[in-house]
Every structure is written in C-alpha cells, then in structure tokens.
Amino acid sequence: MSTIQTESARAGVREWIALAVLMLPVLLVAIDNTVLAFALPEIAGALEPTGAQQLWMVDVYPLVLAGLLVPMGVLGDRFGRRRLLLVGAVGFGIVSVLCAFAPTAEALIAGRALQGLFGATLMPSTMSLLRSLFRDRVQRRLAIAIWATGFSVGSAVGPAVGGLLLAHLWWGSIFLLAVPLLVPMLVLVPLLVRESRDEAAPRVDVLGIVLAMLTLAPLAAAIKHVATDGVDVVAVGLGALAAVSGALFVRRMDRAEQPMLDLGLLRDRAFSTAVLVNLLSVVALVGFLFFLTQHLQLVVGLSTLDAALVLLPGTAAMVLAGLGSVRLVRRIRQELVIVGALVASTIAYVTVAVLGADITVAAIAAAFALLGAGIGAAETLSNDLVLASAPVDKAGAAAGVSETAYELGAVLGTAVLGGILTAAYQAALVVPQGVSAADAARAGETLSGGIHVADAIGGSTGAALAEAARHAFDAGVVWTAGVGALLIASAAVLTWVRLVRGRGIAPTGTIPRQDAR
16 A cells, blocks of 8 residues: 555555654664663773773764764755665665674774764654655654654663673674664565655755864864863864864855755754753763763673663663653643753762762662653653744754754763763872883773773782772762763753743643654
C-alpha cells in the first residue's frame, strides 16, 4: 500500500513498519553519542592516548555531526532523502568496523570523525522522510513524538549498552553494534519508503559549511589545549580563528536569500532560550557521564557491567520524565516545568561536588537518577518550545537548529567539563618518589594512564601512584561538578527571567520534539 498524496490520507500498517525501520539509525546515532563512556578506560589501556586525544575520541564525533547536520539535510532535500540515508548507512557501517579494529589513538579519532560525517546524513533524512510517510497531521505528530523518544532513549541507554558489551567482549565491540542495526534498515527501507526530495531546497553552501567547521573545530581544540597545556599562543590562535570564522559565518547566513541556517530565528526570545536550555541539558548529561563512568570503574573498581547497572535508574528516570512532562504541562506552565527540571539537574551536580571523594555508589545512582529526570523533562519541553516559538514555514530550519544545539552540547560537555577535569587532575596529581620522569608524564595525562602505569610498576610505589591518581581525579571531579552546577543553574535563572517573568510563550503545548523538514 503506497502513501496517498493528500494531506488527509491516513498512514497504514506499511507506514508504521517503515517508522520502526527508520528508528534504527536514530537509535544508532543517539547511542554513539554516549556509548563510548564505559569503553574509555579499556581504550586508554589498549591505545595509550594522551589526555587531549582521549577528549577528542569522545568529542570529534558530535563535533563533525553538529557541523554537517544542516548541510546534509539540504543535500538530502535536493538529491533525495532516501538515497542519502542509504549511502550514509553504508558508510557509517564500514567506518564503524574500522573503528572497532583501530590500531592507534589517531586512527580511532579519524574513524570517529568519519562516523560523524556519515551520521550527519542519517538524522535529517529520517526526520524528513516522516513527512512523506505521515501526511495526516495527527499521525505525523505521534510519529515525530516516537522519533523523539527513540533519540532520547538511545542517548540514555548508550552507557548501559556499552557496559553490557564490555562485560563480555573487547572495547571494539561497541562500534560493531552498528552492523545489526543498519543491515535490516538497508534491506527494508527500499521496500517500505518512497524517495522524496524538495525541488525548491536551497543549494548546498560549501563555503558556509567550511566556515561552520572552522568555527566549531578550533573552538573545541582551544578548550582542550587550555585544559592540557594552559593559555599560550596556540590556544589564542585557535580561539581567534574560531571567532573570525564564526563572525564570517553569521554574516554569510544573514545576507543569503536562502540561508543554510536561518539565524534570524535566534532573535526570538523564547526560541533562543529554548535552544540554550537544549544545549546545556546535553552538556550536563555528557559531562556527567564522562567523569561518572571513569569514577565507577577506575576509582570504585566496579566492572563495566556493574557500573552500567548503577546507571539504569537514571536511564529509566530520563525516559519517564520526558514522557511524563507531556501530561504535566497540561496543569503547570511549560516554562515552570523547565525551570524545575533544571533545578533538579543542578542539585544532582551539587550533590557530587559536596560529597566529593566520600560519595557512595548509592549516592551516585541517586544523583544520576535526579539528573536524568531533570534532563529528560528539560530536553523534551525545550525542543517543543523550539517549534512552538518558530513560524510554521520555518519548522525545518528550527529543527536544524535544535539538532545542531544537541550535538554541539555533546561537544561542549566533553570539551568544557572534560577539559576542566583533565586540567584539575594534572594539577592535583602528586607523583610519589621512585617513579621515572617518563612514567610520571604518562601518569599525568589521564586517570586511566595513571592506573596503567601504576599496574606496570607494581609494588608499594605502584600502589602509591594509583592512590595518588585516584585522589587527584576525585579532586578534579569536585571542581568539574561545581562548574556543571553553575552552568545548569544559569540556564534555570535565564529561563525564569526570560520566559516565566517575561511570559514569552504559551503556557501549554503538545510535545513533538521536532517537525519534519
């Protein structure tokens, strides 16, 4: 049964099966944002990356993804969304296999960058194809809500999936997860989904893409460089390049008749605030996972499976809070619920900062559950506000901004909070006597490097180095959690001032995360 080309046509069984198939790449891209968290200690032991390289392993994927989401959406509009989806799926699968067997840290970083490139073809394509599959507005809204839930679920279960795989297999297995998810999609999408394109779509702005990447990549590199080497000529140069490129990008988008990214939307108070809440919520989640997973495995000494189980309550809380917020806003103003969700996330960070090295596994599970509930509600509602505050004819552009904010948040979560943690660890580490200069340098890069060196040295000296590394890491966690609490609290205050007191939006609304392009 083919989709009838009328707005009132209702989708049948075939279209709903197609939705299930299109959820596979959505889950994959979302899982890949967070699945690396539990594998970092094993990867660090096997590939021995520097502190900066370890941050890049996590960050380069969402960085490239964020820079290319909107351009790839335009490319799919012009040349065929189904075609782009299939090409991207094949590329993502091949690169994922290469990542699984990467021999060096540099090779893994390059592979993760290519994953980001192909991943950028998957997200906009699935979203756009929903419009051609579901022409009835009520059904389309439900389909988009399911799509959004799948994305949130994928991000939430990523660490748990990684923990389960690593309990039985080697670190590369987390990348091979792409194969069983993408093969069914490659077979079924040509059978269930018709090709669609937009003949009126703007041309691909190659210079705009280059300027966007020259803004994001140097910015992330500057943050990481400051964390590991301090402020120097390199850091200032990278920051200057990012600033100049960003200014040129904004100027180009403002002057274009059909801009790749409609920055005019950000001038709306409700829209820009919702995007910022979206971004900072992801910063909070990714940053929390970055230090939490290392603490559970390398400080507490839990296995990957046991550490994954500690996060399950938080994963469930994230999903339930996201779905429950839909009902809650029927009785309470939407912006008030967002403020409450951000406060909950702030309390989670404050708990970690206050307890510090004395925090128990139970307290960690409770803090992550509170954080998960806050992020689940804030993410769902902020994305709804992105669409609710944008004009109907700008829904596609609004979706692009929302997706970009999500991925940029993933970058900054590791770059900012991970960078602070790395810098604090290096500053706090006191290497015991008897450790060579070469071993001290390796131990000073990351906690996993310190534990690896300590195990190799052995004896009382090795035990003293391991204890010093754990102590330095926990000291860094306190500083990182404090900064994280300030970031989320700032978002709560900003939401209160601009949306609650300013009353810039309607009090209630239904919750599709995004609409189709």
